[in-house]
Structures are given as C-alpha cells and as structure tokens.
Amino acid sequence: MTEASMPAPSAPRQRVSLTAPDARTQKRKAAEARFRMYGVAGIATGIFFLIVLLVSIVGSGTGAFQQTFLNVSVYLDPAKLDKNGNRDPADIRKVSTFGYTPLIQDALLKQVQDNGIETPLEKRGDMKAMISASAAAQVRDVVIDNPDLIGETVDFRILASSRVDGYLKDRVKREDVARDKNIDAEHLDLVDALIPLGVVKKTFNMDFITGADASESRAEAAGIGVSMIGSFFMMLVVLVLALPIGVAASIYLEEFAPKNRITDLIEVNIANLAAVPSIVFGILGLSVFIQFMHLPQSAPLVGGMVLTLMTLPTIIISTRASLKAVPPSIRDAALGVGASKMQSVFHHVLPLAAPGILTGTIIGLAQALGETAPLLLIGMVGFIASNAPDSIASGLLDPNSAMPAQIYEWAKRADPAYYERAWGGIIILLIFLITMNTIAVILRRRFERRW
C-alpha cells in the first residue's frame, strides 16, 4: 500500500438496531410506498381508460343490433299499382315508391283506427313520421317480385322511422320532441299505445350486419354488410400481395443480402416506413395508383394495394424476427448434406419459421383492417357502399367502402341515430380484430418453439 496517510476513520456511526428503524429510514420507506403508488396509479389509469372505452362501445353500440319495426297489413290497391290491370311487370315497374307510400300510411292508419286508439292523428299524412322512408321501396320490391299479390292484403314487417326507433331506445326523449320537426308528442303517445298491440316491435336487426349504407335521412335502414365485403376484398388483396412480397423480402434481407451500403439503406428504409403516418400512404395511393395509373377510384383493389404498402414493413419486421429465431445449426445441417443455400432456406428454415410468419401476417392484417385515413384519400368514403358486388371482379373494382371508413362516414352525419350505428359498427370491427388476434396468439402458443 503506497498510501502514506490513511485517513482517520470518521466518527463511528451509532450502532442502531436493525429491528428499530430510525426516522430517516421511515421517511425513506414512506417515499418508497408513495413511488410504488404512482406506479399502481399509472397502471390503474390505463386500465380504467380501457374499461371506459369498452363500456362506451358496448353501451352505445348494442342498440344498433336492434331495430323497431311496424307490423302492418297493407292492401295492395290495384287501382294504384296496376292501372291497366294486366299485371304486366313493365307497367308495375313504372309505379315509383311514391305510389306505395300512401298505401302503407293508409294501412297503419287503419291499424290505429281498428284498434280504437284515441289520437288526434287522423289523417293519412300524419302517419308519415312513424314510417321509414325506405318502407315504400321494401314493399315495392316485394310486389315487383310477386305481381300476383296485387289486390290482396299482405302482412309486412316494415321499418319504423328513426325517431320512433330512437324513442324505443331512449335516444329520443319526450322533452326534446318539442324542438323536433320530424315527430310530435302525439306520435309518441301513439307509439306507446301500439307497443302492447305488437304493431310496434323492437327486434334483432339482421339488416344492420348484412345490409348496405343508406342515405343521410334514413339512418334506420343503414347497415354495414356491404362495406364489410369491401373490407374483405381489401384484406384478400393485402394477403395475396403482402405475404409473398414480405416473405420474399425478408428472406433476401435475412439470408442472402451482403452486408453493404445498399442493404443498410433498405434496412433503415423499412424501419422508417413502419413509422410513416398512414395518411402519407393515402397520398401515395392517390397520386400513384389513381392519378398516375388511372386505377378506378374507391375500388377495394386500390385500397388493398395502399394497405399492402402500409403493412409490408410490419410483416417484414416480424418475418425477419422469426427467420432469425431459427438457429444457424439447422442451416449448417442442410448445407452439410449438400443442399444449396436456396434449398436450405426453402426446405428447412422457412417451414420452421412459418408459424411466426403467419402470426406476424395476421397481426399486420388486423392493423390494415382497422386503418381508415389512407382509404379516405382514395375515395372509399361517402355514400358508396350501396350495393353488394355480384362477382369477384366487381368486388375488387367497383366502388365500395370499408368498415372503418363506413364508421367514419356515419360519425360525420348529423343525425344522432347514426352515432349508434357507428358504435355498432365498431363492435363488429372489434369482433373481427379480437378474432384475428386470438388466432395469432393461439398460433404463437401452439407452435412456439424454444431453441
């Protein structure tokens, strides 16, 4: 020891018993407990937000799966529907929905009067506020398909207007009706009277899941089915394009690429593409696919291509991770028995990495399914999800919407009845996402291999 002057040991500390903490230790312990509480509070707040979110989704969205209908017997008056009396389909077609509306209103009025309900609403036109504007089209479609029904009285289950529906779901309150020009308090009295008779009835609404979007004033008729098909075709495009391209790119980068500037550039590029805002991909799609290549606007094919470019980095990153997880000994073993590098990759490494790749792809698809912003720019927005496509080509090329874009469209509309449908759409969207993620988790659990 070269140290000449060993410093005198500082005054010996008072020996304190280990079992009797001093004031300072207690203070420190209190600080410790406080800090721990902050952590608990952080987690609790996060989970609280999750619960609030889920509660508002389920609470506000379940209403969309129920709808109020009117059970009425409509007399299909030949004098109105088939003036020539020869049941010629061409002639019947010429009668527009305006011809049917009075018949339905009459039918409802008759129902009211037959049941002896006292109401100041005595005119046919008073019934208008009760009935959905799409009811006439519904009856007309039935008549055109079965011209023989003309002249008979047929039982129909027609959509009630959105206000009546809202009244049954507590969305439309009596105190607000005074300011509402679409419905009066008398109508609500009438609804109250009709409910016990079974004329007004709230039931499960399949049309919401399978149906098409409706115009702004007919919230009660809008469904998410057609845009679901649009989403389906987009996911098909994403799967067909992103999976092979992503896997091929990953194999090249992970197994074959020489370590040089260009490979580095691609790597940095992919890492950054993963973080480019999705709206920028929308701009790319708009200017390259639509303005430059003249692909059709609002087509699921184009939407799928944009989402492919967007999910590609995600898929590449996860695929590379699962390729990396395959130990080099497997490659060496294959090379050792005389396989080429390409054969060792395709025969041995790729099959072993397949579960991981699949998991990553499903997660990428789930991400793409929920994406909205880029779709808005390529025109998959607005009242376009109106008809279900009748073939694969039209499914890919005809204008359509997608589930999240449809939800956005509903959220923008002024009628609060559409909010309920937007939440309902979110429930369906989340069911898809949960299913996909669950499959991914199960795949990972089932096939995860520790080397």
Place this chain on the structure above:
Amino acid sequence: MNDMRILERDVDTNTIKIAARGVQVYYGDNHAIKDVDVDIQDKTVTAFIGPSGCGKSTFLRCLNRMNDTIDVCRVEGDIRIDAEDIYDKKVDPVQLRAKVGMVFQKPNPFPKSIYDNVAYGPRIHGLAQSKSDLDDIVESALRRAAIWDEVKDRLTAAGTGLSGGQQQRLCIARAVATEPEVLLMDEPCSALDPIATAQVEELIDELRQSYSVVIVTHSMQQAARVSQKTAFFHLGNLVEYGETGTIFTNPEDPRTESYITGRIG
C-alpha cells in the same frame, strides 16, 4: 506481500460478527444451500472457496439479503449479525445492506460521475450534514480504496470511463463510503487482469483493519493470499471451515484435499 504470510498471520480477534445456523436456500425446487453453520469473525478476511455452482455466492448473498430481489429464492435458517436475526420480519433489508456492504463480480459503476458514484450511498443514507462533509466522506472513501491519487483531478468524469481495475476499486470506495461493518465481495477480481487483481488484493488486506470482510473466490491462491479463515463449499454443503493455513496445508476432509490438489473443481 507474499504467500509466506499465511503462516505468520495471526488472528487477533475472536469477536463473532456473523453467526449462521442451519441455513437452507432453495431456488424454486433446487436445494442450493444445505444446512450451513458458520461463524464469521470481526476484523478478519474470510474466504469462501469451492467449485463453480457450489453455492458460495448464494450463501454470500444471504448475508445481506440480496437474495430477496430474486423471486424464486427462499431462505430458511437463522443468520445473526451482532446477535440480531437479519431475517426477522421487523428487519428492513435496506438498513441491513447499509450495514453489510457488497462488491460484485463485475465492476458496476453507475453511469454517473466518479464523485456521484461514491456519494450515492452517503446521500441516500443521509450521512453528510453539508456539502463539505460529503466531500470529506468521498475523499476518505476514495483514499481507503487506494484510488484517490488516480481520480482526484477528474472527480466529475464518468465512472464508466475508468479502467476495469479502477472501476472495481471505485465500487469498493462506493461500498466503503456508507461505512458498513461487514464487506461482502463476490469474486471481486474475476473480471480483472493480474495487475489490477494485485491492487485489489492489497486493498482487501488494508480493509481488514476496519471491517469484517467476506470474499468469495474461485482462485485458491487468492484465498491463500488474502484470507485468515477459509470455508470450503461443495455441492451446497459447507465441507470444512477453519484457519486458512490449516485448510491449505492440512485439510481434514478428503473432498477439501481433492479440491486443493486440483482433482475436483
């Protein structure tokens, strides 16, 4: 300093600092320490030797309850420091560790300045009344760790920028600064080169004057050079414990002899 000191070394104190009785340690289902009894004396260097995985580090970590930070670890038995049971429910491990300092296998200076590294312990335990007080504590700790001359001009430089041997001495200074009564060292030289090892060994010998030092080492020569008492662990058992000279020259147990002569380990 040479190996001949083994013989001339006298053990001048026989105050028992740490008394362990019937200590069992389990890692999950693995029984890592089996029924160990040992008395560690004050102002003495005690070496724990034995082949890898024999439990010597595990036992060392029981002495300041560092094993508490490992979820699956369970300790049974009775360990007393100054006749106080350290596994008593009322004992705060934080207070215990202030009393029983520890130096680790790999030098682990905090990513802070040299000064802040040494001042860390005194600060959290509130040992300094003023800034100048703290300066004194830091200086004295660095001097005791025999590193003051090398770092006194760059106390604000990062501790991670020092060489391996300097880092380990900095860590010793850091442990010394909290004024512990016992200093535990877990293979403190295994990551160091021979010259740095010699410096740290010299330091350990100096520290014996103020503390009870327990050192785990896999190097028998090191144990012979620095310790007065040696305990030999094998497969979780304490096989033999006694004067270092006796253990190395005249072991009782055949297993100790096999290890000393290089047949196992």
Place this chain on the structure above:
Amino acid sequence: MPLLWLTIVVLALSAAGFILGRQRALASAGGNSRMLHSLPIYYGSNAFMKSVVPAIGLMLIWLLVQPLVIENRIAEMIPASEVPEGSNIGLLMSEVRRTADGLNNAVVAGVLDEETASNARADFTDMTQRLKDAGQVVTNRITQPVLRAAQAYREMSASSNMLMTIAVLIVALLGTGWGVMQSGRDFRARNVVEQGILAILIAAASVAILTTVGIILSLIFNTVEFFRLYPAVDFFTLLEWAPSFSGRGGASSLGILPLLWGTIYISIVALIVAVPIGLYSAIYLSEYASPRVRGIAKPMLEILAGIPTIVYGLFALLTIGPLLMSVFGDNGVGWMGGGRSVMTAGIAMGIMLIPFVSSLSDDIINAVPQSLRDGSYGLGATRSETIRQVVLPAALPGIVGAILLAASRAIGETMIVVLGAGAAARLSLNPFEAMTTVTAKIVSQLTGDSDFASPEALVAFALGITLFVLTLGLNVFALYIVRKYREQYE
C-alpha cells in the same frame, strides 16, 4: 377480359415449357435422372421461368406506358384553343377518356355498332344523345374535337392492345423455346433457377425502396406544382388558413402555421396524458409487479394499442367531447364552445399512446443491466431510490427516444383529430377551443369536390411533405438515440 385470356395463354405456354423441358432433360440422360446435373424439376422450372417472366414483365410495362404515350399523342391533336377558360389540358383529357370509355361500353352493350362509334364524321350532338340513351355517363361538354380525340384514343388503344398481345405471345414462345433447348444433361439448371429466385427476392426487397421513392416523388411533384400556383413564402409564413370555396385559388390564404400550431398543441396534450401514465406503468411493470400481475396488466394495456384509431376518434367525438362539455362548457366553467377541441383530441390521443410509451419504456428499462440495480441495492438503497437515481438516469436516452417516437405518432395521427379536433384553423392558447391539424386538412382538402389541379387541393401535398419531413426527422433521430442507447449496454 382479353387481358385475363392473354395471361392464361402465357401461363399455358409456360406450363408446356415446364413439361417439355423436364422431359427433354430426362431424355438427354437416357431416362436416368442420376445422370443429370440437377433434379429434373429444375429443368422444367427453368423453361417455365424463361417463358413467364419476360412475357408478363413486358405486358405490365406495356400497360403502364401505353396510356402515357397515347395521351401524349392525343393531347397534341387537341388545339390549345379548345381548352376552355380556367380549365386545363388534364381536365380535357379526362373528358376524352370518359367519352372513349362511354363509346366502348356502348359498343359492348350493343347500342352502337363499331362503325358508328369510330365514324370520323359523326356529329357530336348526335353522339352525345346516343351515348346518353345508352345510359353512359357523359357531360354536355363533349365537343367535336373531344369526340375526335376520343375516337382516336379508342383506335390507338385497340391497335396498341393488338400489338401488345402479339409481342407478349412472341416473347413467351421464344422464352419457352430457349428454356426447352437449354435442357440438356450438363446444363446447370438448379443454379440458373436459383439465380432467378434470388432476383425475385431482390425485387421484393426493393418494393420497400420503391414505396419510399413513390412517396417522395409524388409529394415533391405535386408540391412543386402547388408552389407554381401559390407563393411558397405565403405558405410558410401566413398566419391564416382560409381556403376559398370557389376552388379557383385567388382569395385563398393557405398558411401552414395555424395548422402546425394545432398539430403541436394537440400532440403536447397527448404526451402530457400518455408519458406519465405510460412511464409509471412501465416502471411498475418492470420493477415491482409480480409475474402474475404483469401477465394480466401488460396485455390489458396492449389491448389499447390494438384498437383502431377510428375507435379513438369516435370515443373523442362522442364520449370525451360531451364529458368535457359538461364540465368546461357553457353549463360549467364556460371555457368550451363545442365538443371538439384540442383537449378532446389530445386526451383520446394520449390514451392511444399510453401502451406505446409503456411498452417502449418497459423494453428500455429492462435493458438496464441488473448489475447496476444490484450495486444500488447492495449499498442499501430502496427500490424507488434505485429506480429514480440509477435506473432512470441510465435509461434516460432510451426513454427520450421513446417519447420522440410517440410524438411522431401523435403528429401523424389522422382519424382522432379529424373527428375530435374540429375544422377551424386557429392560433390560440385556449386548449378548450377547436383547432385543426395538418393531417385533418390533408383529408379535407383531398376529399372535397375541388379538382386536383387547384391550389386548394394541391396544398394537401405541401402539407403532406411537411408532415413527412417532420415525422421522418423525429423518427430517424429517435431511432438513432435508441440504437446508441442499446449499444451502450450490449
């Protein structure tokens, strides 16, 4: 669908090549596949590849280039005097395309016969009427030159399609022949096929590069176009955002600053919500939580990350907005005019970012070596002292990187601000006022009815490039910090 048929024919040719190549190789080895250099399948694949790749490649390139060439030549045919006041040649060309499509559809539907459709002396009023009768969408703006141009367009497209079919078939045939001829016993088919596969892999990897190039080019071209119509200085310095609705420029003030302010303000609110909650969650999960608690709480937080942004947008608009209104609105404190505000969007975005911040920070805190924690515990420090004075300072660069990544997310987020933040561009400090952001304006400028050539639409690209540069800069910087941080402990 002739294109489909062409593809099928090419594939059939290639399949034939596959079989022939395989057989020829086997024959050359006297039926003993052990005499061959490669497995027989590689000879077949070689022929298949040589047929399909050039043929399909030619077809794709042709399809991409053909409209460009034809449009250029058609555009030359239209005299400049025909371009109406205030319009441009691009609009007129889309008119021509629409008319040509209308003619095609009419012919397919059998309303027009081929001869009438291509009759050079056809009168445009008569044709317009006929097209309308056939249910084709045409505007009243069809003029004689447009009709001529449309007819020429059809003619050129048809002959070009014909040429393409022939060229593609010839290439496919030649490729098949070449591949089959090569198939001899000494030909190293496997090596050639593997070269081909490698080329495909490289092409796939460069899709990522092409995407970036596509993004940059489309942003730059349109931005340059915008700055030709609107002064760049005004764009970057005006404190007002007020596009005129006429869609003809002139009165519009298109200053980006109010939008940037809204973007940054909302992002700051979001980070104020997300960073403390996310960071404390990460600390708790990585330092305190038992494996059981961690196993439950971590996935629950991650559910928040898996929820699409449209859901957060709706949550902001329909839940947070009304909630804030009831406290800060007219019935409460009176600071808030409507449900949409900086706070509304900021809180929703903050909730969205919680799992992002917490999982990134969790990774980073876990990367701090255990030896540092041991060192601190060994000195008698409590957990919180260890975390605050050792772990967090050591993890600080990484956490800063994580926060920057979160900020970049917040800046680029679209749906939440479109629904929650409002549409009015405003430079104000009141967080309960509605403001708008860069992303929200990109959406509104490009989804309206204004045509793409007007400054009101083109400004979206200038906004887009600003957004791109901003987020890219943040990302590159953050990734750099995080990488440096990781290297330190590796």
